[in-house]
Amino acid sequence: MYEEKKHKHENRYQYGQQNLWTGLLFGLGVVAFIDEVIFHQLLHWHHFYDKSTANIGLVSDGLFHAFSFFATIGSAFLLADLHRNHGFWVKRWLGGIFLGAGVFQLYDGIIQHKFMRLHQIRYNVEILPYDLVWNVLAAILIIIGIVLLIQTNHQKY
Amino acid sequence: MHSHESHIQNFSILMQLILVLPFFISLISYIVAVYYSNQHKKSWSHLRTVSWILGHLCAIITLIGPFAELTHINFSAHMVGHLLLGMLAPLLIALAAPVTLLLRTIPVKMARPISRILRNSYFSFVRNPIIASILNLGGLWLLYTTPLFNMMHESSLLFILIHVHIFLAGYLFTIAFIYIDPTPHQQSYIFRSIVLLVALTAHSILSKYIYAHPPSHVPTEQAELGAMIMYYGGDAIEIGLVYLLFYQWFKKTRGPLSTKFIPSS
Numbered sequence: 001m002y003e004e005k006k007h008k009h010e011n012r013y014q015y016g017q018q019n020l021w022t023g024l025l026f027g028l029g030v031v032a033f034i035d036e037v038i039f040h041q042l043l044h045w046h047h048f049y050d051k052s053t054a055n056i057g058l059v060s061d062g063l064f065h066a067f068s069f070f071a072t073i074g075s076a077f078l079l080a081d082l083h084r085n086h087g088f089w090v091k092r093w094l095g096g097i098f099l100g101a102g103v104f105q106l107y108d109g110i111i112q113h114k115f116m117r118l119h120q121i122r123y124n125v126e127i128l129p130y131d132l133v134w135n136v137l138a139a140i141l142i143i144i145g146i147v148l149l150i151q152t153n154h155q156k157y
Numbered sequence: 158m159h160s161h162e163s164h165i166q167n168f169s170i171l172m173q174l175i176l177v178l179p180f181f182i183s184l185i186s187y188i189v190a191v192y193y194s195n196q197h198k199k200s201w202s203h204l205r206t207v208s209w210i211l212g213h214l215c216a217i218i219t220l221i222g223p224f225a226e227l228t229h230i231n232f233s234a235h236m237v238g239h240l241l242l243g244m245l246a247p248l249l250i251a252l253a254a255p256v257t258l259l260l261r262t263i264p265v266k267m268a269r270p271i272s273r274i275l276r277n278s279y280f281s282f283v284r285n286p287i288i289a290s291i292l293n294l295g296g297l298w299l300l301y302t303t304p305l306f307n308m309m310h311e312s313s314l315l316f317i318l319i320h321v322h323i324f325l326a327g328y329l330f331t332i333a334f335i336y337i338d339p340t341p342h343q344q345s346y347i348f349r350s351i352v353l354l355v356a357l358t359a360h361s362i363l364s365k366y367i368y369a370h371p372p373s374h375v376p377t378e379q380a381e382l383g384a385m386i387m388y389y390g391g392d393a394i395e396i397g398l399v400y401l402l403f404y405q406w407f408k409k410t411r412g413p414l415s416t417k418f419i420p421s422s
Contacts, residue, residue: 048385049368062361063354069392070354073399077407 015087023096029072057116099145105138212249247327289333
């Protein structure tokens with residue numbers, strides 16, 4: 001049983017980079033998806049369009065919107081490719097996911113919400129606590145991701 | 158309200174028929190070709206035939222009948238029509254591999270000159286992903302951000318031209334990225350992916366731009382709903398495009414290690 005399991009992932013050290021990128025793209029896509037489903041559609045906190053949005057904000061939103069499903073679909077195929085080559089490494093993949101999710105969350109929270117004023121997290125409330133929770137959460141995700149990636153950053157056993 | 162009445166008056170049955178006729182002809186031709194070529198070749202995929210029929214239905218309901226009339230007076234319905242005629246119909250029609258069917262149906266003597274025509278530099282040029290994206294997205298930006306949208310509803314000729322353009326540019330765009338039929342001068346997957354990303358970005362930006370700056374004479378609530386239909390409805394079809402592109406890429410790629418893989422004991 002153990003032998004068989006090991007055998008399936010025996011190329012994982014050669015595929016360290018691909019595991020990292022597969023996770024990174026998936027993390028980014030997942031956070032964008034959660035953002036869309038929870039904050040736009042279910043809670044209706046985020047607005048589709050905010051009158052204060054700068055033009056660069058529209059470009060950034062459009063790019064990340066399109067990129068989020070590119071990343072999700074692409075990472076699914078990259079994952080299939082890793083399995084096809086017996087190179088899947090779950091810990092490094094998870095590290096990539098946390099890092100990708102955190103980076104996008106931070107970009108959304110600082111650059112898109114604050115500098116480009118795309119939209120705010122919520123309207124008609126004191127916004128500071130929301131921004132703090134949002135960005136601190138992003139930082140925690142990034143730290144978890146980096147720790148996992150450092151732990152898996154060796155070439156051999 | 159005045160503009161709405163004039164839209165209806167301008168919207169003649171003749172115009173609908175002119176737009177729909179080519180689709181009826183191609184729908185029937187395809188089915189005849191499938192029947193004829195199945196007599197002496199192996200059976201043509203039913204899925205492709207179904208895809209062709211569904212693609213044509215998408216186009217036809219947008220161009221004739223009660224829904225077509227609604228697209229003239231209601232911007233949200235117009236946007237659903239845009240998704241059907243400019244995105245979904247071209248994708249389904251491209252998936253039906255019409256050129257492959259044509260080449261296997263006609264005699265080899267006739268097929269050779271046709272494949273030579275398809276290889277010529279004009280088709281390679283417009284089929285370049287960048288050119289196809291400019292023709293498709295550039296056309297949409299022109300339509301929705303200039304007075305062209307209102308002029309379209311005043312002139313039957315302009316209406317026909319724009320609708321023909323929307324479909325053809327949508328088809329060209331689809332086959333520039335997804336290779337179903339034989340494709341000369343293929344572009345790399347990485348290049349197609351990057352251009353597709355930029356094109357889909359432009360589509361998202363345009364939808365939000367329409368939300369904020371609707372074409373004149375379009376009521377705000379219709380423009381806002383229409384923009385959201387374009388944004389999210391576009392996503393659904395774009396996800397299909399991206400999936401197909403990456404799926405083809407995945408099938409083409411075999412990891413360098415998989416061939417060298419020797420099970421260790």
